[in-house]
Amino acid sequence: MFEYLIPAAHLFFTLKNLAVVSAGLFVGIIIGAIPGLNVPMAVALLLPVTFYMDPVAGLSLLIGVYKGGTYGGSISAILINTPGAPAAAATVLDGYPLAQQGKAGKALRAAIYGSVIGEFISDVILITVAAQIAYLALKFGPNEKFSLVFFALSTIAVISGGNVLKGVAAGLLGLFLKTMGQDPITSSSRFTLGIFELTGGIPFLPLLIGVFAVSEFLAQVEKKIDPGRKDQIVPLSTRYEDNYVTWKEFRGNIKNILRSTLIGLGIGALPGTGSAIAAFISYGAAKNASKEPEKFGKGSLEGVFAAETGNNAVCGGALIPLLTLGIPGDAITAIMIGVLLVHGLIPGPDLFVKSGEIVYAVFIGLLVGNILHLFIASLGLRLFIKLLSVSRAFLFPAVIVICLAGAYTGDSKVFDVHLMMIFGVLGYIMKKFDFPVAPLIMGYILEPLLEISLVQAIIVNNNSIWPIFTRPISLFFILLAAFFILRSFWGRKSSEGKGTKS
Numbered sequence: 001m002f003e004y005l006i007p008a009a010h011l012f013f014t015l016k017n018l019a020v021v022s023a024g025l026f027v028g029i030i031i032g033a034i035p036g037l038n039v040p041m042a043v044a045l046l047l048p049v050t051f052y053m054d055p056v057a058g059l060s061l062l063i064g065v066y067k068g069g070t071y072g073g074s075i076s077a078i079l080i081n082t083p084g085a086p087a088a089a090a091t092v093l094d095g096y097p098l099a100q101q102g103k104a105g106k107a108l109r110a111a112i113y114g115s116v117i118g119e120f121i122s123d124v125i126l127i128t129v130a131a132q133i134a135y136l137a138l139k140f141g142p143n144e145k146f147s148l149v150f151f152a153l154s155t156i157a158v159i160s161g162g163n164v165l166k167g168v169a170a171g172l173l174g175l176f177l178k179t180m181g182q183d184p185i186t187s188s189s190r191f192t193l194g195i196f197e198l199t200g201g202i203p204f205l206p207l208l209i210g211v212f213a214v215s216e217f218l219a220q221v222e223k224k225i226d227p228g229r230k231d232q233i234v235p236l237s238t239r240y241e242d243n244y245v246t247w248k249e250f251r252g253n254i255k256n257i258l259r260s261t262l263i264g265l266g267i268g269a270l271p272g273t274g275s276a277i278a279a280f281i282s283y284g285a286a287k288n289a290s291k292e293p294e295k296f297g298k299g300s301l302e303g304v305f306a307a308e309t310g311n312n313a314v315c316g317g318a319l320i321p322l323l324t325l326g327i328p329g330d331a332i333t334a335i336m337i338g339v340l341l342v343h344g345l346i347p348g349p350d351l352f353v354k355s356g357e358i359v360y361a362v363f364i365g366l367l368v369g370n371i372l373h374l375f376i377a378s379l380g381l382r383l384f385i386k387l388l389s390v391s392r393a394f395l396f397p398a399v400i401v402i403c404l405a406g407a408y409t410g411d412s413k414v415f416d417v418h419l420m421m422i423f424g425v426l427g428y429i430m431k432k433f434d435f436p437v438a439p440l441i442m443g444y445i446l447e448p449l450l451e452i453s454l455v456q457a458i459i460v461n462n463n464s465i466w467p468i469f470t471r472p473i474s475l476f477f478i479l480l481a482a483f484f485i486l487r488s489f490w491g492r493k494s495s496e497g498k499g500t501k502s
Contacts, residue, residue: 008360011056012368020057020340021369024064025376031065032072033207033384039069040331047338055343055497059336060365066332067119067373070275070312074111075384078104078304080399082213086204087275087311089441090283092212094296094303100298102235105243105385110253110301111308113245113376117257118309118443122265122316123366130320134384137269137321142456143468145270147477152277153482155284156439167439170430174443175450177202185455197415206407206420207444210320211437213403214424217396219431236385245301253305256286260309265358267310268317271327275311276445280438288487297436316366322347323359368486392414 031042043062050058073085078095091111098107125133140148155173180191181201192198210217237243262281267278286306287296296303314330326347328334340347345355353360407420427437454465461467468474 005360007357008364009343010058011357011361012364017057017060017365018372019370020053020061021064022372022376024061024066025068025369025373027066027071028068029072029075029377029380030067032088033075033082035076035082035084035213035399036404038085038205040335042069043332043335048336050339051342054364055339056361056365058339058343059362060369062332062336062339063319063362063366064369064372065093066313067115067312067369068376070315071111071153071308071377073116074115074304074308075108077112078107079384080213081216082399082403083208085335086208086308086316086441086445087279089208089276089438089445090279090307090311091304093283093300093438094300095307097299098301098304100235101242102237102239103299104236105381106241106245106301107304108381108384109243109245109378110304112374112381114253114257114305114308115312115377116374118264118311118313119315119373120260120367120370121258121261122268123363123370124315125265126316126320127360127363127476130324133265133269133317133320135146137271138325139473140270142453142460143471143474144477145449146229146453146457147468147474147481148270149277149446149453151477151481152281152446153443153450154484155280156442163434163436166433166435170435170437171439171443174440174445175447176443177207177440178444178447184452192225195361197413197440202418202444203411204417204444206416207423208441209403209407209456210423211427211430211440213399214420215427215431217400218348218424218428220396230462249301253302256289256302256305257309259285259289260306261313264310264313265317268314268330269320271321271330274330274445275314276442278314278441279311280308282306284484286440309378319366323351324349 016299027042028039028047032039042065045051046065053061069085070087073083073088074091074095075084077083077091078099079090081096083089083092095107095111098104113260153171156167176191178201180198182188182199183190189199263282263285264275264278267281283296283303283306286302287293290296290300290302292300292302318328318330318333322333322336326337328337330483337347339350345351345358403420404417407416408414430437430440457468458465469478
């Protein structure tokens with residue numbers, strides 16, 4: 001390792017590479033913050049550009065976009081209740097309530113600090129023990145993946161607040177919506193209602209934009225709007241403590257940050273999972289461990305730290321199976337393989353031996369990228385907050401135009417725009433009847449991995465599900481899920497009991 005550090009430093013520390021990382025972070029943050037645009041699309045569009053760069057610069061550019069885009073989704077999630085990326089769906093739960101209390105600056109800074117620290121720690125672990133983590137990830141077969149997803153679904157009981165049954169109902173609806181289209185195993189059509197456009201299933205972007213952005217727009221329409229005066233979407237506090245994360249608040253979240261980082265790193269190292277799963281699991285774990293769980297969903301800084309740390313820690317974790325085994329951790333790292341292959345670099349154990357100086361130059365780029373990420377995101381903070389001073393009468397129409405464009409550009413279908421409006425009405429109705437929206441998104445995201453891993457497990461186990469409950473890793477996640485569920489219902493009954501006594 002150490003013999004590669006000096007050559008790697010010479011390779012990376014050039015003005016071009018520093019500029020490339022900065023550009024990637026800037027582009028990623030902007031892409032992530034705009035509802036309808038997504039990071040995999042940005043990485044795919046930039047992939048041909050990297051073919052004309054050296055491998056260190058090319059990978060640094062895409063990694064910058066990856067890191068910046070994962071964080072960028074939190075900006076719109078906090079400011080306008082619309083996650084710019086799936087990874088930020090958990091950030092909405094406490095980020096937007098904090099903004100409504102005039103603490104948008106505090107929430108955005110917590111998102112920056114959590115993102116950068118989660119990235120930094122996961123990158124350090126990637127550099128030091130990547131091979132060992134990859135070996136452990138190989139032990140996750142269909143049984144283990146099913147139990148992991150089941151555990152992730154159990155956090156619905158946690159993120160639903162006091163409406164556990166409504167949260168479960170929303171989660172089941174999300175699971176059902178994802179089953180529409182083609183069966184992933186047999187490719188037969190199901191629940192398409194005879195509509196040809198639904199053969200490929202319900203696309204994610206129209207669903208995400210609809211239930212968050214359009215539903216929020218409909219809710220804002222109810223409020224009196226006067227274009228002639230400053231009718232802000234959320235209040236802006238002038239108090240210092242409402243715009244900054246104090247040392248006491250940060251110190252109180254150190255354990256939360258470390259726990260969420262490890263969760264994100266572990267989830268990222270498992271191929272086919274993703275940052276959204278890590279964010280929800282981190283959020284659920286933070287709420288279970290919190291001394292003030294009743295504040296979650298109402299503007300808890302712990303919730304923002306957990307969600308943003310967990311989803312950004314995935315970035316380092318997803319590179320572990322890519323570099324050590326040649327297996328992409330998610331869609332973005334799958335695209336990155338193209339950069340390596342074009343330059344004759346074959347991902348796997350031999351990559352560290354034959355091209356060690358290139359690998360460690362990329363590692364240096366990861367660490368330097370974290371510092372640049374903190375700097376660039378902090379610079380843009382004031383600009384983002386200034387958006388809140390725009391009148392609601394002008395801001396939301398502009399947001400809707402962006403959402404319409406985002407829903408259409410995904411697959412260039414007007415049908416997707418219609419779906420977005422339908423899900424907007426659905427999200428609005430859910431808010432009116434106090435149904436949490438986040439479990440619906442979570443069910444939708446987890447359904448494919450849940451279904452495929454269950455079918456594969458049954459096939460591997462000779463038509464039996466018993467090994468799911470006997471294999472050590474699988475049993476661990478099942479027991480953890482049972483603990484989460486029982487803890488949630490027990491906490492709910494305890495709070496109801498206290499309310500009755502008072």
